[in-house]
Amino acid sequence: MEFFSQTYVALRGPTGAPQTAADTIGRLSDRLSPATLLADRRAAVLALKGLARDCKQDVGDRALPGLIEVLENDAEVDADIGKAALETLNILCETDDSASGHGARDLGFKHTDAVLATEKATHVLFTLLGDNSFYIRFATLQYLSTLLQNRRQIVQAYFLKSQAGPRSVIAVLEDKREIIRNEGISMVQALISQSPDIQKVLAFEGAFEKLFATITQEHGVEGGVVVLEALTCVESLLRFNSSNHSYFRETQLPPLLCTLLQFPPAMPFNEIAPQEFALQFWDDNKTANAAAVVRIIGMLLSTKANPAQEVPAFTRCLLEIALASNMPTPIKTQALRLLPTNLNYPLLELTVTPYMPVPETNGEEWDRLEAASALDALVELALHGEYNGLDAAKRSKDGLELRTAAVCVFENFSRKEENKQAIIATMLPAEGQNPKEYPPPRPLVHALIAPPNELDMALVTSTQLAALLFSHLLRASSSRVKSFAISLTPPPFHIAPTPTAGAFFVPADGVAPPAPPAAPEIDDDDPPQTLLQILSENLTLVSLARKRTDNSEREAREWDRLFVAYLSLFSQWLWDDAIAVREFLNAGGLSVLVEAINQTNEADSIIPGLCAFLLGICYEYNRQPGEITRSTIYPIISRLGVETLTGRMTRVREDERFKAVVPDSIVLPYPTPSHHPGLKPEADGEGEIWFDWAFVDFWKSNYFTVQRGLGTDADQLAASSGNAESAMLVASLREVIQKQAQEIEALTSKLGAASTAKSGEVVALEQKLSSLTTQLQESEDKRKEQDKEQEDLLVLLDELSNKRSRDKQRMKEAGLDVSEDEADDDEEDE
Amino acid sequence: MSASWNYVFKFIITGDAAVGKSSILIRLTDQRFLANPDPTLGVEFGSKLIEIPEEGKVIKLQCWDTAGTESFRSITRSYYRGAAGCLLVYDVTSRRSFTNARTWLADVREHADPHLSCILVGNKTDLCDEPAPAGRPREVPTEEAELWAKEEGLLFVEASAKSGQNVELAFEQAARDILDKIRRGVFDDDRSPGVKLSKPVPNSLSLEHKRSTTCCS
Ligand SMILES: Nc1nc2c(ncn2[C@@H]2O[C@H](COP(=O)(O)OP(=O)(O)O)[C@@H](O)[C@H]2O)c(=O)[nH]1
């Protein structure tokens, strides 16, 4: 017993009190002092590391300064003590999930703040990072990551002042040891975040080159997560950093971005993109990497100032991805969205070859389809979706996103009047063509006029997207485009060989689809319908179909969707276009609108509102003589009530399907709003479209004009000034002007040709004239000079003769003999 | 894209704030002058090809303006280390900027490669040719600066980013000096981090084709 109690006393310490953890930690912390032997210090650090997690507070309170001192003095000499000190510090500062337990998180922040109270620790860490020892480098990286995660901005500020920082970081990025390099890339991601100065100095030190070396070494987009992290670093070095942008463009790296996707950066324009690029195997990992590459390409494309010389290659690469590759759908969508909004690329001239998976081959075999212009392929993609409409009936959100992204590119492209006219030219019959021999139907018009007889999900969507495309051609168009549209007479609709796909593409080596049935004989008494007439008729058909009582809820919603598509198109078409209004009214549009406005079913708020809007447009722009005039419509409006009409319109704006549309995203989850008793998606991720942003914008900017117009008397044209008579006058004058403008155009071009012929002569004459003028000027100058010289001489002469007479006078006075009449002597020397 | 130059030289531009560093860079790369450069514009990197005909060499200059680091010089040191050439700029109408050039030079000496070629550039000479109020009197005589440059072994030129006078010359002189050092073998095997020989363009990454794609057409 005696023995035991003595030992016990010894363990309890001399004071007799039991030794607490705090005491132990205190004693261990004291041993960190440089006065102790290195071996003792090492043992103390190891012991503290063991206690750090459980006694985070005490170890932090007592040991932090000592541990940092150890880092500074011992780590380079003794890797073991360095590693242990770093790990201990890391435990003390951790704030993430591993720092479980009450207060551990707060303690982590508290200790971080203590460590970062001065710049010393950070500078020591960046110096240690230069140390080549595996354990030191690795532990330093981990600890820096922890500090950056907790207090990024402070670490960044210290880094900018540290001597060794940039060089150490670069050394880590090129470390051959994979674990270090990968850990380094993660740390760098945090270090450069939102700090243009750090981004810049690292770029200066060669970070881009090092990162791309890693990407290449790790098999490019085929590589693992480290490739993704390296690409993410490249992206953050570039984003919002114009200086790095300029530098990056200077390097040899930009073309590598194309190469990473197997796209040859220097491919000639008229060559078809290679199959290694177009057809690849894709998994999630590769998809993430490729998406990062595409993001960087998009970012480089978006800089306005000093664009990179790779702009054409980048643009083409993105187009090829979307139109003629088997890349995953989200990447295609992203590629289209990243194309510049002021797209300036010859889409009509570029040839692409889209592909189709061979059925039942699990994506391993592909058919190459016939080559087409990029514009045709783009329209096809919008109308029918990927791979010739393979999955169009499913209407997945991803698929719809891609198709609407294609519509946006079309919109941007056709914003330029010349592109718009070029597109339209493709829809017109060739000159001198017998109007009975129809040109082949263009897919866009074909999809637009598809008769709504049977409900076919895929067909509804393609008609809807065709309406979006067509409205982009009409919106804010020149009178030329509008007069084309009004006279457009499409050939009769043929059902395509397969119901969903456009008849447009056939496998390049496959058998041609059966020839479409010969155009039915045209009845000479019955002139072919114009596009506008066909669409008005379809509008009527749909208005009947949606009221059929045997529709399921899903079916009814599809009819409504189609109805909305027509109504939106008409609203934009008829806006400020009196001729189109007259045609629409003549085709019987009015009764459809009135009936729908009168509809008692309160469930749907969108259609009555859109009809009221369109009715308002028909009233406002009714300025052409015709059967149905403003006075015809006025009583109808009065009977419906202006209040009611306005009320209907207001409800459109409140509808979720309208409100949820934003510029970059018009695809909504099916059904929107989600709490819909009778509807549920047929598959996960089903989407739907109601409006595009352009229409929403159009509605918002013109809503008020329409509302005001509805409240105006028939003999007044209030919303837009003037009266009916003058409106008609304006319309007829407009036509005259238009004709004259065309004449002027023709004359101008004639004049242009004539003047080019003359201009040679004129130039020669002008040159002659200018040389003569110069000569004249020169001789004039010379003459003036001579005049002046002469004058000067006269003055001089005058002075001389004065002087001479004075001298003579003086000489006379001096008694010298002076000749009276001398012409020349040398007495003027003084 | 093929490399059409023989060397890439990294240059840095240092000196007090407002002496015209950004302006010199813009003048070099864009042949422009901005009376009120937007400091947030971040024109901090520019590059330019220059030809040294008598050597038959084309050189790509990559220039970093060290703007924003005037406040914490230590980061600038990192730039010094990686550069082959340095433009040390002062404003001929500001005595103070010239005096401070000594400090900047001390920094260069301490941290840069010992073979770094440094040229002292007295900027804004156009101002002393103009009468007041547009102009400003010269505060640093040419002879004084030239003498100091000589003592310190620096190249020297007076220039104006506004008129463009001597801006390109400044870079050219420094580049010539570097070329000369290369010829004399001062940098054996790429020892200066700021000099790079142009190498064949690595425009094809050799990516492994792990799997190949079949296509029936
Ligand atoms: N007159 C004149 N003004 C200059 C010249 N170079 C720069 N400046 C002006 O000096 C100011 C500072 O120039 P800046 O390039 O921003 O100097 P930095 O701070 O060294 O980059 C600006 O207002 C410039 O327009 C020059 O050669 N002549």
Ligand SMILES: [Mg+2]
């Ligand atoms: Mg500046």
